[in-house]
Amino acid sequence: MKRWENPERVRVIIEFAVKSSKYPQTVVVQDFQSRRDMGITDDEILQIANVASIAVYLDTMADTFKVEVDQEYKNVLGQ
């Protein structure tokens, strides 16, 4: 199994990304250490946090301007 195919590893990455993006002031040392214990490097943690922040930035833009979902995306999602 490749590193990124480990579902437990992916789960803790997503949990960290959500916590840092929604409640950054509640992030504590254990959040980082538990990721390191799973083999996630500090470099990767920094990149994950950057991506999470970019996601919030994009959400802010899309929601503020009420941008409609493209029909092509709806088609792919069967909507």
Add this chain to the structure above:
Amino acid sequence: MSEFRKMGFKMIEEDSASAEVRQLYDDFKRNFQSPTVPNYIKAFGESPESLRLYMGVMSSVYQNLSLPQALTAMICFTIATKNQCLYCSSLHEVTCRTLGVDEDTLTALAEDLNEVNPLRIRAIMEFAVKAAKKSKEVTAEDYENLRNLGVSNNEIMQIVFIAGIAVFNDILADSFKIEVDPEVNEALGKS
């Protein structure tokens, strides 16, 4: 020990950075006309990829915005204050002061937007905070209110862009508990 280091990360100083990261630090100082590399940048020293991503975003912001610098700084300061992000509110307070924002306005931005004058600036700040904190609740009336005060669609879009960037910065600073730079504390009389 700083909160950032307690989280298990290394603050990479200029003299211990790899050649790649040192080049990025030099790019930062040149592009942002900064005599020093702030903690926010050194915090990414372990991840050149993150550093490049971050600097790419911020360089693009400052090269392409046409809003007045003071207005941009006021938006960032106000949102950082509402998000209780100490690093960003401190940094943007220094920027506001450097750009001539007066004491009464800074107090109003931090404590009570109803006290911000003139009305056009107050409306822009209220809108930016709403976009940053409650973007789903922004309505057509919010946009029309700004237009009635002479704010163009071009300016509105840039205001939202800055609001999003301010949130982006607050999240990173707070997630990693990045400490306020000593130069910033000194400028604010907190050292």
